[in-house]
Amino acid sequence: MMTQKNNIQTPVIEIKDLHKSFGNNHVLRGFDFTLMEGENVALLGKSGSGKSVLIKCLIGLIKIDSGQMRVLGQSVPDMTQKELDAIRRDVGFLFQGSALYDSMSVRENLEFPMRRHHEKDDGSKTLLARVEEALDSVGLLHTLDLMPSELSGGMKKRVAIARTLILQPKIILYDEPTGGLDPITGREISYLINKVQEQYKTSALIITHDLACAKISTNRIVILSEGKNYIEGSYDELERSSDPVAQEFFKK
Amino acid sequence: MLKRIKKFFITTGEITEFSIRYFREFLFPPYEFQELLKQSFLIGNKSIGLVGSTGFIMGIVLTLQTRPTLVEFGAESWMPSMVGIAIVREIGPVITALICAGKVGSGISAELASMKVTEQIDAMEVSGTNPFKYLVITRVTAATIMLPVLVVFADLVSLIGSALVEYLKGGVTLQLYFSKVFEYLSYGDLIPSIIKSFFFGFAIAIVSCYKGFNSSKGTEGVGRTANEAVVISSMLVFILDFIAVLISDIFYDL
Numbered sequence: 001m002m003t004q005k006n007n008i009q010t011p012v013i014e015i016k017d018l019h020k021s022f023g024n025n026h027v028l029r030g031f032d033f034t035l036m037e038g039e040n041v042a043l044l045g046k047s048g049s050g051k052s053v054l055i056k057c058l059i060g061l062i063k064i065d066s067g068q069m070r071v072l073g074q075s076v077p078d079m080t081q082k083e084l085d086a087i088r089r090d091v092g093f094l095f096q097g098s099a100l101y102d103s104m105s106v107r108e109n110l111e112f113p114m115r116r117h118h119e120k121d122d123g124s125k126t127l128l129a130r131v132e133e134a135l136d137s138v139g140l141l142h143t144l145d146l147m148p149s150e151l152s153g154g155m156k157k158r159v160a161i162a163r164t165l166i167l168q169p170k171i172i173l174y175d176e177p178t179g180g181l182d183p184i185t186g187r188e189i190s191y192l193i194n195k196v197q198e199q200y201k202t203s204a205l206i207i208t209h210d211l212a213c214a215k216i217s218t219n220r221i222v223i224l225s226e227g228k229n230y231i232e233g234s235y236d237e238l239e240r241s242s243d244p245v246a247q248e249f250f251k252k
Numbered sequence: 253m254l255k256r257i258k259k260f261f262i263t264t265g266e267i268t269e270f271s272i273r274y275f276r277e278f279l280f281p282p283y284e285f286q287e288l289l290k291q292s293f294l295i296g297n298k299s300i301g302l303v304g305s306t307g308f309i310m311g312i313v314l315t316l317q318t319r320p321t322l323v324e325f326g327a328e329s330w331m332p333s334m335v336g337i338a339i340v341r342e343i344g345p346v347i348t349a350l351i352c353a354g355k356v357g358s359g360i361s362a363e364l365a366s367m368k369v370t371e372q373i374d375a376m377e378v379s380g381t382n383p384f385k386y387l388v389i390t391r392v393t394a395a396t397i398m399l400p401v402l403v404v405f406a407d408l409v410s411l412i413g414s415a416l417v418e419y420l421k422g423g424v425t426l427q428l429y430f431s432k433v434f435e436y437l438s439y440g441d442l443i444p445s446i447i448k449s450f451f452f453g454f455a456i457a458i459v460s461c462y463k464g465f466n467s468s469k470g471t472e473g474v475g476r477t478a479n480e481a482v483v484i485s486s487m488l489v490f491i492l493d494f495i496a497v498l499i500s501d502i503f504y505d506l
Contacts, residue, residue: 097370099371112379
């Protein structure tokens with residue numbers, strides 16, 4: 001296989017031999033994974049297989065039992081709270097249920113992460129201009145003063161994506177971005193993920209059950225089975241694979 | 253039964269640990285002043301109508317119920333001082349605390365439980381915010397500060413209600429009524445009442461925050477959490493009141 005020397009990519013997430021248990025439930029049993037810069041990777045797995053646990057470990061919301069986990073070159077388990085807060089500025093997280101703050105308007109939801117990271121109006125752009133830009137990129141500029149309760153499921157996801165983009169992260173972790181949405185809205189969100197990658201040059205790890213989303217918005221798919229990186233490849237490779245676990249996901 | 257006793261001790265231990273964490277984190281920056289002001293306004297503003305109307309009714313009821321007996325003994329002139337002391341020392345703080353346990357406590361626990369279930373607390377942490385400082389410290393501090401304010405307000409409104417009955421039934425003017433009330437009220441009545449109100453506010457908010465912050469079992473758990481928070485904090489109000497009365501009794505004897 002030929003490699004292009006002028007296109008060497010650097011890993012933004014490196015996971016080696018990751019273990020995580022909850023009591024007797026061994027969720028992750030030696031998981032290995034690497035996400036390269038500019039790559040969108042889908043993580044498939046059955047419900048309860050530990051996908052959400054994995055990305056919560058990546059952002060330091062859940063502590064791992066053993067193994068190595070590096071994000072943007074820094075070892076997550078060894079980070080202090082201050083270092084974790086700093087790395088979280090560069091890693092956006094889209095929660096499964098959008099997790100918009102109910103008591104805040106859309107504008108306040110988007111301003112919140114900027115204020116928490118002490119971002120202020122600079123000469124070129126005010127905080128409001130940045131909020132408007134992020135909302136515009138997801139096509140929801142008109143929702144600026146609405147409350148989350150006034151938005152549909154798809155709109156909430158879009159606003160949540162705008163909120164993850166507001167700090168211009170290098171990596172975005174998507175937890176079921178199309179979960180609970182109808183196929184048409186789901187497809188729109190999948191294309192939006194692609195648009196985000198092109199516009200903001202992000203890398204992304206996408207947890208999904210939605211094969212259409214995996215096909216549209218990712219370069220590579222990893223199947224998590226029995227707590228391990230069971231098999232990985234492109235959508236077409238896995239669809240053609242005779243492996244029984246891959247077949248379970250791809251059979252029509 | 254054994255399981256219940258074990259759960260009681262575990263919960264007590266966890267609430268104590270949660271309270272210790274409050275004091276530890278309260279002392280160190282960052283301080284969320286803006287959120288503290290917002291929560292203080294919400295707690296005060298949301299409860300003032302209910303506290304006021306309940307206090308007013310309590311003043312009227314207490315006076316109407318007590319009056320016939322005092323009239324029978326020819327002691328109706330004792331009415332303002334007796335009602336005043338009863339309201340300021342006991343009825344005002346306890347009734348206000350119970351109303352706040354129902355209204356503020358259930359609100360805090362349901363809000364935090366719902367935030368927990370919908371991952372809003374995780375989202376806050378990902379945004380570089382310490383959710384304990386932003387959500388718990390502010391709410392507990394706001395409730396601790398605002399409850400005594402509400403108690404003083406409830407006492408005043410309650411006395412106005414009582415004075416109204418005395419004016420209508422006994423022809424006692426407001427001026428005479430209040431001069432009688434303040435003649436017999438001392439700082440020894442007011443200060444212990446204010447001090448215990450701080451503890452009531454703290455207990456209600458810390459239990460509600462603890463319950464909300466540790467909620468589980470999805471949306472079904474939100475209602476259960478609010479219910480448990482109200483039950484435990486109401487119980488705590490009575491326990492704290494009992495302790496406060498015992499302690500203040502020691503000082504009265506000195």
